[in-house]
Amino acid sequence: MTKINNLNIVVLIICAIILTSCGTYFNQPYQQERAKLGEQTKANKNLIxxxxxxxxxxxxxYNFRDQTGQYKPTENGSSFSTAVTQGATTILTKALEDSKWFTVIERENFTNLSTERNIIRSTRKQYRQTTNPNEPQLPPLLYAGVLLEGGIISYDSxxxxGGFGARYFGLGGSTQYRQDRITVYLRAVSTSNGEVLKTxxxxxxxxxxxxxxxxxxxxxxKRLLEAETGITKNEPGQMAVTEAIEKAVEALIIEGIKDQLWAPQATQExxxxxxxxxxxxxxxxMSTEIYDRLLIKRRGKTAVTGALGLSRISGDLPNPEFEFNSKIGFKYxxxxxxxxxxxxxxxxxxxxQLLNEGYMSFDLNAEYVMLPYDKFTPYVFAGVGSNASNYFDTIDLKMQFGAGLEYMVNNNIGVFGYAEHNTAFTDQLDFVEAGKRDDMYYRFGIGVNYYFSAPKSNKDLKKQQRRELKQEKRRIRKENLKQKKDSTKEE
Known part of the structure; x- marks a missing residue:
């Protein structure tokens, strides 16, 4: 028996290792790695x-620096190491070069460049006096038409x-995660008049x-077995800063194309x-809130609904049991x-053994969807209705309220589950009148909502946005033409 128990323990350990730490055991750095070229981010591919x-x-x-003032967080507070890299200027320079849109001139360490040019100028002057009077002059420095300013302005830790963990009979596991966020601002400034062109x-x-x-x-x-395994993965902060800066450069280029500050070597289309x-x-x-919640309309104007479930009476008779329940309906x-x-x-x-009666009800409800722009949302409802036996022998008024959860599978179909409390305005629902309280019953079920007038798909929304953009561009062109005409008349 002991051998079997020991074998079970070994199997559990192996399963725990395989399920929780595959990366640790099959991708361990067993030996030193040689130097290699830096990884390429997705933003860099788009930039290229x-x-x-x-x-x-x-x-x-001149300077694109860390403006957060944040130190690296630790379990015991913070250390004296900064939370983000202090070499953001170098990263920005590399991104500008990769884009092929900019000729970058050295300004971060301009003192070093100026000192070296003075040495060259002095050396050539001596050569002209002693050896070669035709020694060429040092060419002038390039000047910038645009200055790029900004920096890393936020680091939110x-x-x-969150996480999850469980332990049973000495065997357990857990997972934890943490998400930080950095924010980068980049602006282009005209050196001719100091105007901020784009941010x-x-x-x-x-x-x-x-x-x-x-x-x-x-x-x-007196034989204790202990085993422990785990893996931790941290996204490199430098890679996050690099991707953010590269994305900012891409956005700046396209914003400049949009406002006709510069033009690409491509067709108009x-x-x-x-x-x-x-x-x-x-x-x-602009439609996305923090934590990647996309705020778009997901549910159509009208829908039909159907559900199956269970019902249970709470009346004057003992031993209530669950019975069949179904419904169909219409939403507006x-x-x-x-x-x-x-x-x-x-x-x-x-x-x-006392009651088994069939009923039907007609319900009118007002429903409130708590997260209308999310795929998954809770909702609550309340209303009035009427009960009737299968042969309409009795008809009684009632009121109901309940709550449920709905998940949108796609733009047309939503799956939901609900629980509902019904109070009849009669004590004869179970054909027994006793006590002061009217009869009640509960209904539970799962079902499907089908939305006829589903909101537009992403493709339709994109087409609509393109149409709106065209209209906006026409309006801007008209305004520009009008301003040109007005300025010509004034001249």
């Missing part, structure tokens, strides 16, 4: 794939934390995860598609959160 400019823009970056900002989350499993078990008398795709992405970002939404619905219900009420 941008169409080339008609003419590169000469830009200078622990914006989401963009980008945020990026940083994810940390930990998984562990442990076993603490007495195998036999390709330029238009690039700008439209960016504006759609920007529109999605007054706004995204509130609808009125009418349902026809067919159900049985039963007390063991």
């Amino acid at each position: 794939n941008l169409p080339p400019p008609k003419e590169p823009i000469v830009v200078g970056v 622990n914006i989401i934390t 963009v900002y980008v945020s990026k989350t940083i994810l940390s995860q930990a998984i562990d499993a442990s076993l603490f078990r007495y195998v036999k008398f 390709a330029s238009k598609k690039l700008v439209d795709d960016y504006l759609l992405e920007k529109s999605d970002a 939404f007054l706004n995204p959160a509130i609808n009125v619905n009418f349902t026809y219900n067919k159900f049985n009420l039963k007390n063991k």
Whole structure:
């Protein structure tokens, strides 16, 4: 018996190791790694794939620094190490070079450059006097038409934390996660008049995860078995900063194309598609709250509903039992959160060996959807109705209220579950009149809502947004033409 128990323990340990720490055991750094080129982010790929400019823009970056003032958080508070890299200027310079849209001139360490040029100038002067009078002059420095300013302006730690764990009979495991967020602002400033041409900002989350499993078990008398395994993964902060800066550079380029500050070396259709795709992405970002909650209309104006479930009476007779319940109905939404619905219900009420009667009810409810822009939402409802026996021998008024949960499978179909309390305005529902309280019953079920007038799909929304963008562009062109005419008349 002991051998069998020991074998079970070993199997449990192996399962725990496989399920919780595959990455640890099958991807361990057993030996030192050689130096390699840095990883490429998704934002960098998009940046490289941008169409080339008609003419590169000469830009200078004096200082693009960490403005958060945040120190790296630890379990015991914070350390003296900063939370984000202090080399953001270097990262921005690399992103500008990768885009092929900018000619970057050195301004961060301009003192070093100026000192070196003075040395060259002095050396050439001596050569002209002693050896070669035709020694060429040092060419002038490039000057920037645009300055790029901004920085890392925010580092928010622990914006989401959570986890899960369980332990039984000495065997357990847990998982934990934490999400931080950085925000980058980037602006382009004209050196001719100091005008801020464009400002963009980008945020990026940083994810940390930990998984562990442990076993603490007495195998036999005075024999204790302990085992522990785990893995922790932390998204590199430098990679998050890099991706945010590269995304900001991409956004700045496309914003400049949109406002005709600069132009790509591409057809008008390709330029238009690039700008439209960016504006759609920007529109999605404006419709998204923090924690990636996308605020779009998900439910149509009208819907039919159907459900199956159970009913249970709470009356004057003992031993109530669950019986069959079904319903069909129609919903009409007054706004995204509130609808009125009418349902026809067919159900049985039963007390063991005393009552088993079929009923139908017609209910009119007002329903409030708590999270109308989310796929998964709770809702509550209340209303009035009437009960009738199968042969309409008795008809009684009632009131009902309840709550439920709905999940949108797609734009047309929502799956829901509900629980409902019904109070009849009679004590004769079970054909027995006793006590002071009227009879009540409960209904539970799961069902499907089918939305006829489903909201527009993402493709339809994009088409609509493109139409709106075209109209906006026409309006801007008309205003520009009008301003030009007015300025010509004044001249």
